[in-house]
Amino acid sequence: ETGVTQSPTHLIKTRGQQVTLRCSSQSGHNTVSWYQQALGQGPQFIFQYYREEENGRGNFPPRFSGLQFPNYSSELNVNALELDDSALYLCASSLVSHSYNSPLHFGNGTRLTVT
Amino acid sequence: SQKIEQNSEALNIQEGKTATLTCNYTNYSPAYLQWYRQDPGRGPVFLLLIRENEKEKRKERLKVTFDTTLKQSLFHITASQPADSATYLCALDMSNTDKLIFGTGTRLQVFP
Numbered sequence: 001e002t003g004v005t006q007s008p009t010h011l012i013k014t015r016g017q018q019v020t021l022r023c024s025s026q027s028g029h030n031t032v033s034w035y036q037q038a039l040g041q042g043p044q045f046i047f048q049y050y051r052e053e054e055n056g057r058g059n060f061p062p063r064f065s066g067l068q069f070p071n072y073s074s075e076l077n078v079n080a081l082e083l084d085d086s087a088l089y090l091c092a093s094s095l096v097s098h099s100y101n102s103p104l105h106f107g108n109g110t111r112l113t114v115t
Numbered sequence: 116s117q118k119i120e121q122n123s124e125a126l127n128i129q130e131g132k133t134a135t136l137t138c139n140y141t142n143y144s145p146a147y148l149q150w151y152r153q154d155p156g157r158g159p160v161f162l163l164l165i166r167e168n169e170k171e172k173r174k175e176r177l178k179v180t181f182d183t184t185l186k187q188s189l190f191h192i193t194a195s196q197p198a199d200s201a202t203y204l205c206a207l208d209m210s211n212t213d214k215l216i217f218g219t220g221t222r223l224q225v226f227p
Contacts, residue, residue: 004158033214042119042204042217043159056214090158094213102213103149106158 004107006091012113018079021110023091025072031055032074033104034066035090043090049074078112086114117143121205121218128225134195136221138188138205145207148181148188153202153220162203163190195225 005024013019025032031050035043045058049068063079072093078085088111092104120139128134138148147166151159165172165181165188172179178191192199202222206215 031213035217040219042121042206042219045209045214045216048214056209058214092158103161103164104151104159104215105161108156108158 004093004105006107006110010111013081015081015114017081021076021089023074025093026105029093029095030072031094032068033092034076037088081114083114119218121221125222125224130225130227132195134192134223136190136203138218140186147208149206150190151204159204197225200225
């Protein structure tokens, strides 16, 4: 069973630039959620994708966008980067969207630094 | 809005003792609650899930309780070991959906 993998592991960008982060879901999972984790904080929900459609969004501006592909891999795109976007970005997959009992399987994240 | 509180101060205990971590929530009645472990530089790892109609759940040395009246969950690690040192996060479902909101986590340090 292949776990959740994220790339790249680390990234440094300049304010105003755009970034794309990638995630491969665990085999058999059809739902992907993205979280932002600032230093010393818990993960904050950005959005979720289920069967290639956005299925819920947290309190993040539209410059945070995403995609889910037919193979259930996913991308997180952030435009017009700001210094406060510096964080660990976590991707998590789960089996179904409508089940309340599915634990999340996280990747090890992409550490984004905006200078 | 939903609010989850975990003790932000680190919990330091001696090996062999029982560690007890607290998760309090307000303004909400979650359908379930989950606990995760996070090591530095790694993603969270799922440990246990407890539903609103369950009072207690156990898994090996781990025990979780869920008191919907007090709006509180307690997470216990018995016979703690240095390898249990990590940050522990509690998470609640968002308004009866499968989307989770997380607390800030409590760092546990078990010393020999």
